Amino acid sequence: MTTEKQQETVELLLNMGPQHPATHGVFRMVLWIDGERVVDVEPHIGYLHRGSEKLCEGESYAQIVTLFDRLDYIANFNNELVVCRAAEKLMGVEVPERAQYIRVILCELNRIASHLLFYGTYGLDAGAMTPVLYAFRERERIQNLFEAVSGARMMHNFFRIGGVNEDVPPDFGQRVRRIMGELRRGMEECDRLLSFNEIFLSRTRGIGAIDAETAIDYGLTGPNLRACGVPYDVRKDDPYEVYDRLEFDVPVAEHGDCWDRYWLRVQEMYQSLHIVEQCLEQMPEGPVMAQLRRIARPPKGEVFVHCENPRGDLGVYLVSDGGPKPYRVKVRPPSFCSLMPLKHLMRGCYVADCVVILGSIDIVLGEVDR
Amino acid sequence: MLATLKGLVTTLAWAFRKPVTAQYPKQHLPIQPRYMGFPALLWDDTAGEPFCTGCMVCVRECPTQCMKAEMKDNPLQQEGKSHRRKIIERFEINWNRCILCGICVEVCNFDAIEMSHVHELGGYARAGSRVTLQELLKYGREFQERSGWKPSNPEKNVAGVALAKEKEKRQPAAAASRSEPASSNPSPGKES
Amino acid sequence: MIGREVALAAAGLVALFVGLSVVVLSLVWLERKFLGRLQGRIGPMRVGPFGLLQPVADAVKLILKEDVVPAWADKGLFWIAPILMFVPSFMVWVTIPFSRDLVIRNLDMGLFYFIAVSVVSVVGLVMAGWSSASKYAILGGLRSAAQLVSYEIPVIMAVLGVVMLAGSMNLLTVVDKQASVPYILVQPLGLAVFLIAGVAEVGRTPFDIYPAESEIVGGPFVEYSGAHWAIFFLAEYINTFVVALLVTLLFLGGWQWPHLPGVWAPVVVLVKTYLVVMVIFWFRATFPRLRIDQLMAFGWQVLIPLSFVNIVLTGIQLYYRWPSWSLSLMSLGIILAMAYWQYRTQTAPAQALARSYSQRAYSQRRGA
Numbered sequence: 001m002t003t004e005k006q007q008e009t010v011e012l013l014l015n016m017g018p019q020h021p022a023t024h025g026v027f028r029m030v031l032w033i034d035g036e037r038v039v040d041v042e043p044h045i046g047y048l049h050r051g052s053e054k055l056c057e058g059e060s061y062a063q064i065v066t067l068f069d070r071l072d073y074i075a076n077f078n079n080e081l082v083v084c085r086a087a088e089k090l091m092g093v094e095v096p097e098r099a100q101y102i103r104v105i106l107c108e109l110n111r112i113a114s115h116l117l118f119y120g121t122y123g124l125d126a127g128a129m130t131p132v133l134y135a136f137r138e139r140e141r142i143q144n145l146f147e148a149v150s151g152a153r154m155m156h157n158f159f160r161i162g163g164v165n166e167d168v169p170p171d172f173g174q175r176v177r178r179i180m181g182e183l184r185r186g187m188e189e190c191d192r193l194l195s196f197n198e199i200f201l202s203r204t205r206g207i208g209a210i211d212a213e214t215a216i217d218y219g220l221t222g223p224n225l226r227a228c229g230v231p232y233d234v235r236k237d238d239p240y241e242v243y244d245r246l247e248f249d250v251p252v253a254e255h256g257d258c259w260d261r262y263w264l265r266v267q268e269m270y271q272s273l274h275i276v277e278q279c280l281e282q283m284p285e286g287p288v289m290a291q292l293r294r295i296a297r298p299p300k301g302e303v304f305v306h307c308e309n310p311r312g313d314l315g316v317y318l319v320s321d322g323g324p325k326p327y328r329v330k331v332r333p334p335s336f337c338s339l340m341p342l343k344h345l346m347r348g349c350y351v352a353d354c355v356v357i358l359g360s361i362d363i364v365l366g367e368v369d370r
Numbered sequence: 371m372l373a374t375l376k377g378l379v380t381t382l383a384w385a386f387r388k389p390v391t392a393q394y395p396k397q398h399l400p401i402q403p404r405y406m407g408f409p410a411l412l413w414d415d416t417a418g419e420p421f422c423t424g425c426m427v428c429v430r431e432c433p434t435q436c437m438k439a440e441m442k443d444n445p446l447q448q449e450g451k452s453h454r455r456k457i458i459e460r461f462e463i464n465w466n467r468c469i470l471c472g473i474c475v476e477v478c479n480f481d482a483i484e485m486s487h488v489h490e491l492g493g494y495a496r497a498g499s500r501v502t503l504q505e506l507l508k509y510g511r512e513f514q515e516r517s518g519w520k521p522s523n524p525e526k527n528v529a530g531v532a533l534a535k536e537k538e539k540r541q542p543a544a545a546a547s548r549s550e551p552a553s554s555n556p557s558p559g560k561e562s
Numbered sequence: 563m564i565g566r567e568v569a570l571a572a573a574g575l576v577a578l579f580v581g582l583s584v585v586v587l588s589l590v591w592l593e594r595k596f597l598g599r600l601q602g603r604i605g606p607m608r609v610g611p612f613g614l615l616q617p618v619a620d621a622v623k624l625i626l627k628e629d630v631v632p633a634w635a636d637k638g639l640f641w642i643a644p645i646l647m648f649v650p651s652f653m654v655w656v657t658i659p660f661s662r663d664l665v666i667r668n669l670d671m672g673l674f675y676f677i678a679v680s681v682v683s684v685v686g687l688v689m690a691g692w693s694s695a696s697k698y699a700i701l702g703g704l705r706s707a708a709q710l711v712s713y714e715i716p717v718i719m720a721v722l723g724v725v726m727l728a729g730s731m732n733l734l735t736v737v738d739k740q741a742s743v744p745y746i747l748v749q750p751l752g753l754a755v756f757l758i759a760g761v762a763e764v765g766r767t768p769f770d771i772y773p774a775e776s777e778i779v780g781g782p783f784v785e786y787s788g789a790h791w792a793i794f795f796l797a798e799y800i801n802t803f804v805v806a807l808l809v810t811l812l813f814l815g816g817w818q819w820p821h822l823p824g825v826w827a828p829v830v831v832l833v834k835t836y837l838v839v840m841v842i843f844w845f846r847a848t849f850p851r852l853r854i855d856q857l858m859a860f861g862w863q864v865l866i867p868l869s870f871v872n873i874v875l876t877g878i879q880l881y882y883r884w885p886s887w888s889l890s891l892m893s894l895g896i897i898l899a900m901a902y903w904q905y906r907t908q909t910a911p912a913q914a915l916a917r918s919y920s921q922r923a924y925s926q927r928r929g930a
């Protein structure tokens with residue numbers, strides 16, 4: 001400021017989103033950048049707010065399943081599961097074993113589908129074009145199976161309070177076994193294409209690292225937390241459905257950077273396949289729906305239920321006043337919590353890293369905004 | 371470098387494999403039997419009328435409130451051709467709002483509505499998104515013919531079967547003829 | 563007399579323009595089709611047989627589209643920028659031979675002319691970025707300046723290696739010298755440097771830093787639409803083609819093919835060039851994008867030293883009159899050494915990490 005001519009350098013304010021190819025929906029980040037470096041970032045959410053929680057209060061229990069389908073629209077079954085379990089817990093319903101196995105199989109397949117989508121879009125974020133197409137090719141097999149089971153490729157509305165809507169088709173086991181072989185091959189192909197690619201490694205290793213303590217403070221769950229080395233998985237630590245009868249590993253990484261998060265999800269897909277295999281072996285015959293009254297009326301009370309979503313720990317807090325409609329539904333969305341450390345992750349990185357970091361925490365805006 | 375080469379080989383291998391995509395409008399991939407397309411109303415051939423009585427249960431249960439129904443007295447019942455006292459007069463589903471959830475099918479006690487396989491409903495006008503009774507019946511007709519649909523509770527809902535049963539009942543006890551097994555009591559078939 | 567020359571020149575220009583348009587259209591089609599196949603898709607199929615007319619349809623669409631100029635743009639610069647990018651990519655064709663006779667003007671300093679002219683296009687990019695008055699475009703423009711300027715050096719150096727071998731800057735001579743052995747066998751290192759730097763010059767994956775779609779949504783071109791955008795598009799594809807053509811001429815022996823009569827020369831050149839172009843597309847199907855700082859580091863710390871090493875090796879070989887296979891051996895050795903170093907510093911640690919993670923997996927197996 002000594003001479004008059006000297007000009008002050010200011011930070012450039014760059015609006016990323018809500019219409020930006022890399023923000024995975026309608027999400028806006030305001031970046032203050034100094035050259036290519038990000039000085040600060042301010043996330044803006046709410047562009048996809050539909051008031052789902054409030055809407056739940058006006059709908060019957062059977063209807064809110066459709067609303068939960070649309071929270072995390074990439075992992076529909078997992079979302080349906082959590083709300084069904086909440087109501088079941090409140091009503092004290094015993095779900096038939098076969099239904100539980102069907103639910104677990106579908107949820108795990110959905111986890112694979114969701115992680116495949118992550119894999120594909122993450123490739124796109126890093127600038128690779130092909131992963132997304134390979135991932136969709138594999139995902140298509142799963143979606144096709146879902147269509148055969150539930151009649152819809154997404155937004156299934158298949159789980160019911162007390163079981164599932166319909167028994168699986170007779171050739172289900174066969175089909176699942178067949179696509180599992182194909183999926184494994186496809187996933188290995190995807191792995192080959194991206195996981196250890198040098199450019200990809202240099203783009204993701206050491207980028208957006210977060211340590212375990214901070215991650216816990218911010219309330220991260222799921223793969224994002226496990227990437228920091230905290231082995232927390234609801235399926236193991238608070239087993240629901242039939243997870244306590246299944247053998248599987250929970251992959252854990254250490255550094256909590258983008259590559260760790262990516263790698264973890266790829267490993268989880270293999271574990272999910274493993275789970276599905278066991279379920280198919282153990283699945284008993286029997287009814288798929290508990291004997292219930294036609295319209296669910298949970299008794300007065302409140303309940304909190306959480307399940308392991310592909311994105312983390314999805315919780316539902318349900319208050320019932322004994323009527324046919326819930327009094328209050330509160331969702332604890334894992335994506336929303338994953339977004340919280342955004343500032344922490346992005347400060348000081350490059351503009352290009354922002355995209356990679358945002359991709360690596362794998363948010364779904366439908367769940368963030370609700 | 372090794373991984374890079376592996377990646378290059380992976381992509382190149384696909385140049386010699388068959389593509390997985392299909393030429394959509396020319397080539398339709400098979401629809402799964404359970405596919406939930408647009409809901410359609412079904413036709414009772416034994417009476418020559420729709421199954422739907424216009425009872426409005428589906429209208430109340432639809433999560434998006436996209437349906438409308440109106441009932442009227444059933445002329446065919448007065449002629450003795452049907453057991454349905456009421457019949458649908460006007461029905462409308464707004465497919466811009468319908469989320470294809472299948473709840474209407476689940477709650478209907480009369481086997482009257484079913485998720486058909488209709489899914490290519492693109493249109494140019496907003497007004498065209500209101501699907502009327504005639505169209506719904508047409509979709510239902512096609513669905514019935516193509517998929518060999520069977521009512522889940524024929525004794526109660528198919529006019530021919532129900533009338534025959536009624537007759538049987540009436541002969542031993544003609545006095546009890548007023549009790550019609552149709553409406554009110556929920557069917558055990560759909561939701562166990 | 564003068565009239566006739568002007569008419570001839572005009573006719574030549576029109577012919578060149580038409581030829582280039584055909585080349586670009588074929589490239590667009592080839593890219594979409596080839597990428598599609600690599601990704602398990604079919605690619606365009608609707609317009610014309612096998613979608614052959616798809617690029618034409620695209621071109622028509624682009625030309626008919628409204629040409630939006632942002633209100634805050636610097637209008638003059640905004641209009642000129644595409645032209646500035648296009649003209650150099652047009653001018654380089656003056657000296658590019660397709661066969662011994664099929665060349666507009668064979669310059670003795672052909673390669674020099676080529677390099678001198680092609681550098682100009684960066685001005686167009688920076689101008690486009692600046693004049694659009696959009697932050698994304700400015701970022702893209704600045705990125706392109708940094709990228710193109712730094713990757714020009716390895717390109718020149720790699721070309722220099724070839725010039726040393728051939729002893730001439732005349733493209734005809736360079737090709738003629740490869741009659742027995744194409745330089746790809748003599749100077750694989752030179753080819754690697756040239757191809758990588760060339761891909762970076764034209765901003766294609768993995769070096770598409772300045773148009774980076776998932777970051778700065780198209781960079782300098784983000785505000786362009788319609789015909790103006792089409793000109794950028796044209797220039798980009800021509801540049802890609804020129805890079806491939808130069809690879810053909812400098813390293814793959816141009817029109818040389820054993821036992822083929824001279825009339826086939828242009829065909830041989832074209833086939834080789836399209837193959838190289840397909841390699842570039844193949845890169846695009848496989849690689850993620852580098853980050854700007856990594857791009858600069860790679861350029862200055864790896865590629866430029868390598869290109870110098872290439873020149874030094876070539877010099878040693880020429881000075882001591884070693885047989886030419888010694889140069890290829892040295893080149894290959896260096897490439898392998900680089901690959902190994904890269905493996906040691908990057909891939910191996912990542913793989914070790916992945917292995918250690920697998921062992922840490924948290925499990926509550928029953929009975930365990």
Ligand code: SF4
Binds near residue numbers: 428439
């Ligand atoms: S519930 Fe069935 S019978 Fe009643 S109005 Fe709906 S479709 Fe018709």
Ligand code: SF4
Binds near residue numbers: 463468472
């Ligand atoms: S499918 Fe669902 S949304 Fe559509 S009409 Fe039936 S109940 Fe309503």
